[in-house]
Amino acid sequence: MAVWPGDTPFSYRLTWTKEETGSVNVGRVTMSTHTGTHIDAPYHFDRDGKRVSELDLDLYIGPVRVIRLHRPAGISRRELEGENLEGVARLLIRTDAWPDKSVFPGEIPPVHPDLAPYLEEKGIRLLGLDLPSVDPLDSKALPAHHALTRHGVHILEGVVLDRVEPGEYELAALPLPLAEADGSPVRAALRPLE
Ligand SMILES: N[C@@H](CC(=O)c1ccccc1NC=O)C(=O)O
Ligand SMILES: [Zn+2]
Numbered sequence: 001m002a003v004w005p006g007d008t009p010f011s012y013r014l015t016w017t018k019e020e021t022g023s024v025n026v027g028r029v030t031m032s033t034h035t036g037t038h039i040d041a042p043y044h045f046d047r048d049g050k051r052v053s054e055l056d057l058d059l060y061i062g063p064v065r066v067i068r069l070h071r072p073a074g075i076s077r078r079e080l081e082g083e084n085l086e087g088v089a090r091l092l093i094r095t096d097a098w099p100d101k102s103v104f105p106g107e108i109p110p111v112h113p114d115l116a117p118y119l120e121e122k123g124i125r126l127l128g129l130d131l132p133s134v135d136p137l138d139s140k141a142l143p144a145h146h147a148l149t150r151h152g153v154h155i156l157e158g159v160v161l162d163r164v165e166p167g168e169y170e171l172a173a174l175p176l177p178l179a180e181a182d183g184s185p186v187r188a189a190l191r192p193l194e
């Protein structure tokens with residue numbers, strides 16, 4: 001899994017082996033909170049924002065709509081206007097713009113901040129993408145992160161949607177209850193509805 005350039009690489013190592021303890025292997029994991037499929041807590045980009053353990057778990061479990069925008073230049077309200085999003089609380093967008101997840105992308109289609117009020121209007125509270133960020137990779141101001149948060153839309157990044165067809169699913173993508181954290185890896189799973 002590629003990590004953000006310069007960020008902590010993932011590692012799993014044994015602290016103790018079964019031979020050493022006489023009973024068990026005990027591992028340790030070192031990783032960035034933004035590794036692989038993960039959620040951003042508002043604290044990631046706002047000093048006073050909510051930490052992971054303060055987030056509502058209902059955001060990350062329940063019915064979800066998957067839509068496909070094939071390699072868009074960007075993701076704005078215009079790209080979504082053809083979709084009927086009535087009754088959708090969670091939205092995943094498959095862009096296929098990060099095909100090889102073992103290499104960090106050079107460029108990604110950014111979310112336009114105008115999407116945030118549009119999603120709020122539709123009642124969407126979770127936006128997930130198959131991309132490592134919702135903003136341009138070189139952005140410091142992070143306008144989409146801030147706009148989404150201001151409009152009550154929570155962020156799920158790095159979702160693997162390679163073989164997922166558009167439709168209605170059940171989503172589970174629960175963060176770990178890390179008390180102070182700015183983000184958390186999740187195990188994301190989709191199950192077709194009915
Ligand atoms: N906003 C990106 C992450 C991000 O910006 C980042 C992640 C790890 C290390 C540095 C980062 N950003 C800026 O220097 C995200 O939410 O995943
Ligand atoms: Zn992140």
Ligand SMILES: [Zn+2]
Nearest residue numbers: 040133134157
């Ligand atoms: Zn992010």
